[in-house]
Amino acid sequence: MLEGKFDESTLLKKIVDAIKDCVKLCNFNCTEHGITVQAVDDSRVLLVSLLVGQTAFSEYRCDRDITLGIDLDSFSKIIKCGNNEDYLTLLAEDSPDAVMTIFEDKKKERVSEYSLKLMNIDSEFLKIDDMEYDTVINMPSTEFAKIVRDLKNMSESLNIIVTKDSVKFTSEGESGSGSVVLKPYTDMDKPEESVTVHLDQPVDLTFGLKYLNDIIKATSLSGTITIKLADKTPALFEYKLDVGGYLRFYLAPKFDEDE
Amino acid sequence: MTMSASQSEVEYLASTLIKNEQPVTYQSLSRELGVHVNHAKLVLSEFYEKNKDKLTASFVITGRNSNRTLIKLSRNEETLENDVAQFDRVTTIHIYCVHSKQVIFSNNEIAFEELKHPIDSSKTEIYIKNGLIKGPTVKEVEKSTLPIPTPTKTSATRPPASVPTSTAAKPAKSAGITSSYVSRKQAANDKKVNTLSNYTSRKEESKRKPVEQASSGYQYKSRKLDTKTPKERVIVSNHGPDDDVEAEDDFVPTSKSASKKGDLEKLFEDEFSDFEDDSVLDNAEPIAVDDNIVNEVEKLEVNDETASQTSPQITSRQQSTEPESLPEKEEEEEITQEVDEDGYIVTSKKARPSAKAKATSGKKTQTNLMSFFGKK
Numbered sequence: 197m198l199e200g201k202f203d204e205s206t207l208l209k210k211i212v213d214a215i216k217d218c219v220k221l222c223n224f225n226c227t228e229h230g231i232t233v234q235a236v237d238d239s240r241v242l243l244v245s246l247l248v249g250q251t252a253f254s255e256y257r258c259d260r261d262i263t264l265g266i267d268l269d270s271f272s273k274i275i276k277c278g279n280n281e282d283y284l285t286l287l288a289e290d291s292p293d294a295v296m297t298i299f300e301d302k303k304k305e306r307v308s309e310y311s312l313k314l315m316n317i318d319s320e321f322l323k324i325d326d327m328e329y330d331t332v333i334n335m336p337s338t339e340f341a342k343i344v345r346d347l348k349n350m351s352e353s354l355n356i357i358v359t360k361d362s363v364k365f366t367s368e369g370e371s372g373s374g375s376v377v378l379k380p381y382t383d384m385d386k387p388e389e390s391v392t393v394h395l396d397q398p399v400d401l402t403f404g405l406k407y408l409n410d411i412i413k414a415t416s417l418s419g420t421i422t423i424k425l426a427d428k429t430p431a432l433f434e435y436k437l438d439v440g441g442y443l444r445f446y447l448a449p450k451f452d453e454d455e
Numbered sequence: 456m457t458m459s460a461s462q463s464e465v466e467y468l469a470s471t472l473i474k475n476e477q478p479v480t481y482q483s484l485s486r487e488l489g490v491h492v493n494h495a496k497l498v499l500s501e502f503y504e505k506n507k508d509k510l511t512a513s514f515v516i517t518g519r520n521s522n523r524t525l526i527k528l529s530r531n532e533e534t535l536e537n538d539v540a541q542f543d544r545v546t547t548i549h550i551y552c553v554h555s556k557q558v559i560f561s562n563n564e565i566a567f568e569e570l571k572h573p574i575d576s577s578k579t580e581i582y583i584k585n586g587l588i589k590g591p592t593v594k595e596v597e598k599s600t601l602p603i604p605t606p607t608k609t610s611a612t613r614p615p616a617s618v619p620t621s622t623a624a625k626p627a628k629s630a631g632i633t634s635s636y637v638s639r640k641q642a643a644n645d646k647k648v649n650t651l652s653n654y655t656s657r658k659e660e661s662k663r664k665p666v667e668q669a670s671s672g673y674q675y676k677s678r679k680l681d682t683k684t685p686k687e688r689v690i691v692s693n694h695g696p697d698d699d700v701e702a703e704d705d706f707v708p709t710s711k712s713a714s715k716k717g718d719l720e721k722l723f724e725d726e727f728s729d730f731e732d733d734s735v736l737d738n739a740e741p742i743a744v745d746d747n748i749v750n751e752v753e754k755l756e757v758n759d760e761t762a763s764q765t766s767p768q769i770t771s772r773q774q775s776t777e778p779e780s781l782p783e784k785e786e787e788e789e790i791t792q793e794v795d796e797d798g799y800i801v802t803s804k805k806a807r808p809s810a811k812a813k814a815t816s817g818k819k820t821q822t823n824l825m826s827f828f829g830k831k
Contacts (some may be wrong), residue, residue, distance in 0.1 A: 240823050255639075285636065298636050306640065322828035353819060401818050430827050447826060450819035 198226050198262050198288040198295075200254040205284035205299060207439065209250075209275045214334075215244050215266035216415035216441060219408070221317045224264040226288070230256070230441065234321055241324060241448045242407045243430070249440030254283075259289050265317040273296075276311040317384055324446065329424035329432070330397040331358045335378065337421040337435060341412040343376045347350045350374045353450055358399045358425065363391075367405065388419040399425045402450040411445045418443075460498040465486055468553075473509060478554035478565055485585050486572065492586030500550040512553045513562060518542035528562055555570045 202208055215222070215235070216268050222235035222244070230253075233246035250256045256392075278284055278299035287296035298309040301318030343365050347354055358364075366375040383389040411433050418435040433445040460468075467488060471477045485495035503512045514529040520542050527537040528551060541543055552565050583589050 239821075240825055241821055243828070244822050287636065296636070300638055305628060307636070309636065324828055336790060374561070404821055446824065446828075448822045448824045450821050452819055 197257065197259045197284060197290055198264075198292075199255065199257045200226075200231065200253045200286045202252070202284040203254040204280060205250065205275065205278040205282045206280045207437075208284055208286075209278075209280070210414075210416050211246065211248070211443065212268055212275055214417060215246065216272050217413055218410040219243050219244055220269060221265065221267055221319075223314060223317050223319055226258045226262040226264065226268055228258050228261075235319060237407075237410075238426065241325075241404065242410060243326070243380050243446040244443075245444040245446065247443075248437070251440035262290065262292065264292065264295050265315040266295070266312065267287075267315055268393040271312055272311055277308065277310060285394045292296065304375060306404055308358045318362060323361075327426060327429060327432075329422075330395070330426040331399045331424070332394040333358070333363055334390070334392045334420055334427070335423070335424040336391070337412075337415045337418055339378075339391075340423070341415045346373050346410050347376065348409055352405055353402050354408055354423065355402045355407050356399070356431075358393065358395060360395055360398070363393060397427070399427060401425055401427070401431065403431065403447055407447050411447065414443050414445075421433060460501055462497050465491070467504065468498070472502070472553060472555060474539045476558050478558075478560055478568070478570060479553050480552040480565065481550060482569060483572070489552070489581070490585065496549050499553055503550060503553045509556060510553050513551045515547075515549055516536075516542065516545060517547045518545035530562060587662045588683070620826040 212357045219235040219238040222233050225232045225234075228250075230247060230249040230251075232248075233244065235244045236242070237244075254425070273299050277356070278297075279301070282299040285290060285298040287295075287298065288294075293313045294313050296309055296311050298307065300305075300307045344354065347365060347367035350367040350371070350373060354368065355366040355368075357361065357366070361379060363378045364375055365378075366388070367373060378391055380391050388430055404452070414435045417437060422434040422436070423431065424434070428449070428451070430446040430448045433447065435443045437443070464484075468484070471479055479499065481492055481495040482497050484490070484499055485492045488495070490498075500512075503510055506763070511531050513531055514535055516525075516529055516535075516538055518529045525542060527538050527541065529535045535548075539548070552560075552562075552567075554560055563760060637712060
């Protein structure tokens with residue numbers, strides 16, 4: 197029996213909106229500690245790793261580990277039926293063929309419920325080791341989103357070069373090129389606006405902007421994004437959830453053709 | 456008769472009765488001194504007996520007269536015997552009022568005066584203690600009886616109220632939610648306080664972290680001053696090699712293309728011929744006649760086709776020099792490869808080895824996650 201109640205339906209709404217564009221079908225693995233998702237996009241370039249911790253729920257109960265195979269497009273439509281401030285409760289039996297989504301208005305006496313049929317999704321679960329990264333960048337998520345949106349217009353690839361005193365995002369295309377240079381800085385009044393760069397080794401990596409554009413759809417989940425880079429290794433883009441948990445994207449880099 | 460009056464009682468009676476010449480009833484005496492009426496009667500009669508010369512008294516006689524109860528006020532001691540004679544049987548005779556012989560009050564005046572004193576309901580206990588006859592305590596009985604019916608009434612009204620709720624709960628299963636979801640709004644509201652506090656506390660934590668990291672890491676410098684220079688430098692550095700390349704290109708590729716006898720080279724020859732051919736012809740005709748003729752024929756063909764062709768060729772040459780020059784700097788092998796493939800316009804633009812310098816955007820291939828992460 198799974199019963200997870202969100203104080204506000206917006207959190208789940210944002211999560212689903214963040215991942216539904218790169219992953220259509222995914223398994224929600226529910227354990228006593230919370231809900232996890234791991235899914236890879238069709239081209240196997242972008243991996244989504246989600247943890248919604250128990251603390252993110254106002255009430256949470258999961259007697260047995262349950263896997264919910266969910267079609268995110270349909271799920272997204274259901275979740276949009278609730279008002280942002282409604283309570284949202286997920287209900288599922290121990291071996292479910294459907295998951296119930298229940299919205300309850302906080303003031304009025306209105307309860308709405310939606311049942312979503314589950315799917316059997318074969319997904320290979322990838323083993324992700326804790327890696328040592330050469331560079332860790334913390335920055336406002338909105339700022340990263342803007343960089344990606346802006347540079348997406350120039351070409352398909354985004355080159356990220358991190359040196360000891362700056363981070364340079366470059367996009368060079370047929371029509372022209374653009375680049376954004378960030379330097380670490382500290383905003384004492386608004387720490388979330390700060391940009392920090394922890395550098396062990398300079399990094400020069402290139403990523404597909406198409407995938408980065410999918411990643412920045414998670415911007416609303418967190419005020420800051422953590423970018424971890426290492427040479428010839430998938431980059432990690434992490435949005436931490438304030439209420440406990442995270443949404444991580446692992447993105448494989450682009451290499452030179454002859455390498 | 457024993458003296459039952461206390462010192463204060465005697466003093467009070469003496470002052471009021473003799474000195475102030477005011478009447479004293481047993482009731483007023485009881486009130487003033489806070490003693491029982493029976494005691495007040497005793498004290499009053501004693502005082503009267505001792506001061507008969509100055510005082511006169513009125514009496515109350517109770518008894519029976521021809522089978523009915525009779526209560527009679529005897530005006531003074533003189534009328535007392537006559538009044539007593541009217542009774543068949545006298546039950547009690549007690550003193551009512553004592554006053555000075557010099558002032559004469561009618562009983563009505565005294566009784567009327569008696570009515571004037573205020574009755575305070577909060578002092579009933581004192582009155583009772585002083586002789587007020589207390590009736591059966593009706594109030595307590597009423598209180599205990601009243602509340603009992605009311606709860607029974609409310610309990611009678613409650614069940615109907617609870618019935619609807621139970622009936623409302625039943626339809627919740629049938630007409631309501633199929634998932635048997637039970638709203639816990641109230642409970643949630645109580646818990647909400649906790650969750651909210653947790654939530655905020657976590658926010659604070661997350662706020663603290665960046666501060667710590669920031670403080671440990673870098674110090675803020677006025678970026679406006681700093682950023683301008685590196686940004687420009689970067690651009691300059693990009694352009695720098697290119698400019699150099701162009702400078703170097705002029706002779707390197709031409710020498711190689713010259714060896715290959717491309718169309719491009721012919722164009723050069725044509726240009727040369729424009730200026731030098733005449734002089735060459737003039738100076739040494741016999742040596743170079745054949746070549747010149749050939750060249751002139753080619754030149755004519757070229758000129759016939761289009762004069763404009765020459766300009767694109769020139770531009771292409773300029774473009775071709777850029778990529779070729781870069782490889783030259785890095786590796787000479789790459790250059791030779793280019794030269795081999797020299798379809799002069801195309802290869803010059805898309806020179807492969809130059810990808811690093813120029814085509815960082817286009818020439819990369821997307822790798823696959825599966826090559827990094829193993830399956831579980």
